[in-house]
Amino acid sequence: MLIAHTIAELREALASRRHPAFVPTMGNLHEGHIALVRQARPLGDATVASIFVNRLQFLPHEDFDSYPRTWEGDCAALRAAGCDVLFAPREADLYPEPQTFKVHPDPALADMLEGHFRPGFFVGVSTVVMKLFACVLGASGGTAVFGKKDYQQLMVIRHMVRQFALPVQIVAGETSRAPDGLALSSRNGYLSPEERQEAVALSQALRALAQAWSAAPSPSPALEAQAMQALQARGWQPDYLTVRRRSDLMAPAAGDGPGDLVALGAARLGSTRLIDNHEF
Numbered sequence: 001m002l003i004a005h006t007i008a009e010l011r012e013a014l015a016s017r018r019h020p021a022f023v024p025t026m027g028n029l030h031e032g033h034i035a036l037v038r039q040a041r042p043l044g045d046a047t048v049a050s051i052f053v054n055r056l057q058f059l060p061h062e063d064f065d066s067y068p069r070t071w072e073g074d075c076a077a078l079r080a081a082g083c084d085v086l087f088a089p090r091e092a093d094l095y096p097e098p099q100t101f102k103v104h105p106d107p108a109l110a111d112m113l114e115g116h117f118r119p120g121f122f123v124g125v126s127t128v129v130m131k132l133f134a135c136v137l138g139a140s141g142g143t144a145v146f147g148k149k150d151y152q153q154l155m156v157i158r159h160m161v162r163q164f165a166l167p168v169q170i171v172a173g174e175t176s177r178a179p180d181g182l183a184l185s186s187r188n189g190y191l192s193p194e195e196r197q198e199a200v201a202l203s204q205a206l207r208a209l210a211q212a213w214s215a216a217p218s219p220s221p222a223l224e225a226q227a228m229q230a231l232q233a234r235g236w237q238p239d240y241l242t243v244r245r246r247s248d249l250m251a252p253a254a255g256d257g258p259g260d261l262v263a264l265g266a267a268r269l270g271s272t273r274l275i276d277n278h279e280f
Contacts, residue, residue, distance in 0.1 A: 001079045003086045007094075007135050010087050017046040020085075020142040024132050027051040028068040029077050032176035032184035036145045037081040039173050043143045048136050049078055050087040052094060056102075057124030068189065087136060094131060102127045105156050109249060113264060114152050114275070117239045122156050129157055133168055141167025149175040149183050151264055151277045155249055175277075177203070183276045190272040198234065199269055203276050205231050205241060206263040210280040213243050214258060231267055238267035246279060 004010035014020055021044030023036045033049075041047045051074060058064040078086055103126035107115075110122035133144065146154045158170050176184045182200045191199055209227040213219045227241040245252055246262045258280060266275040 001075070001083050001086055003075070003088060005088055005090060005093060007089070010085070010135055011138070013085050014046060014048070014136070014138075017044075018140060019044045020046045020048045020137060022132075022136045022142060022144045023047075023049045024129060024144070024146075025049060025051055026053045026067070026186070027074050028070050028186040028189070029074045030176075030184045030186060030188075032147060032149065034077055034081045035176050036147055036173045037078060037083050039171070040143065040145045041082050043145070043169075043171065046084045047082060048085045048087060049083050050089075050132055050136065052087075052089055052128070052132070054124060054128040055091065056099065056127055057121050059118055059120070062118075068186065087132075089135075094128075094135075099127060099131075103130050103160065105160060109152075109159060110156055113240060113242070113244075113249065114266065117266065122153070125153055126156060126160055130160065130164075133166060137168055139167070141169075143169045143171055145171045145173050147173045147175060148279075149185065149276065151262060152249060183274075185274065187272055187274060192270065195270050195272065199274060201231065201234055201236070202265055202267055202269075202274055203278070206265050206276055206278040209241055209243065209265075210261070210263045210278050213261070213263070214280060219243070219252070227265075231265075236267045236269055238265065239273075241265040241267070 002013050004013050021040035023040050025033050037049055053067050055064055102123055105122050105126050115122050146157055148154060154172055161168050161170055180200045181203045183203060205227055209223060212223050224242050228238045231238045243252060243261055243263050245256055245260055252261060262277050262279045264277045
C-alpha cells in the first residue's frame with residue numbers, strides 16, 4: 001500500500017489510473033470502514049482510502065483534539081483489506097491557507113436532524129469531501145463509497161454531487177453491526193462496559209418505531225414521541241427518533257409505505273452520542 005501525505009504525491013501515485021474507487025475516513029477504523037474498502041475494490045482500477053480528521057466539521061465543544069488517532073492499526077487494517085493507496089494529508093497539506101471558500105448544502109436538507117443539533121456540521125463535511133474528491137478523483141472522476149450509518153451525510157453528498165455535476169458515482173454501503181445489532185462506530189469506544197450492553201437499545205428502538213409505524217392504521221408523530229419517551233425511560237437523552245422518506249428525508253406523505261421510509265435516531269448514552277437508522 002502506497003501512503004501519500006501530499007496532494008502532489010497522491011496525484012503522482014494515481015497518474016496512470018483512470019477510475020479510482022475512494023473511501024474517505026477520519027481514521028480510528030473499525031470493521032465497518034474496512035467493509036466499505038472491500039466493497040470499493042471491484043469498483044475501480046485503484047482502491048484509495050483517506051484518513052483525515054477534519055476540523056471543519058467539529059463544533060467548538062466537540063472532541064477534535066481528543067478524537068482517537070490509531071495510525072498503525074489503521075494502516076495494517078487497510079493493507080489487509082487490499083487498499084492500494086492511502087491519502088493521509090496533514091492539516092497544512094489539505095488546508096494550506098484558511099478555507100474561506102466552503103460548500104453550503106441546501107438548508108432544507110442539511111439544517112434538520114443532525115444539522116439542527118450540530119449547526120454547520122454539513123458545511124464542514126461537504127467542504128472537505130469536495131476537496132478530497134478534487135484531490136483523489138480529479139476531473140476524470142471515479143467512484144466513492146459512503147456508509148448508510150451516516151444516512152443524512154450520504155444524502156447530502158449525493159445531492160452535492162448531482163448539483164455540481166461531479167463525475168463521481170456515489171455507492172452506499174450497508175451499516176455494519178455487532179452480533180447484538182449495535183451499529184459499528186468509532187464512538188462506541190467511548191462507552192463503558194455497562195453502556196456498551198445498553199447501547200443496542202437505540203437500534204432496537206428504531207426497529208420498534210418502524211414496526212409500529214407500519215402497523216398503525218394512520219401513522220402519526222405521536223409514535224415518534226412514544227419512542228423518545230421509551231428511550232428516555234432507559235436513561236438515554238434522545239435528540240430525535242423520527243420516520244422520514246428515504247428520498248429526501250422529509251416527513252412521510254400520503255402514499256409513502258414500505259420501501260419508501262427510514263427511521264432515524266440520535267441519542268446520548270452517558271457522554272457518548274450515537275446515531276443509527278433502519279430502512280423499512
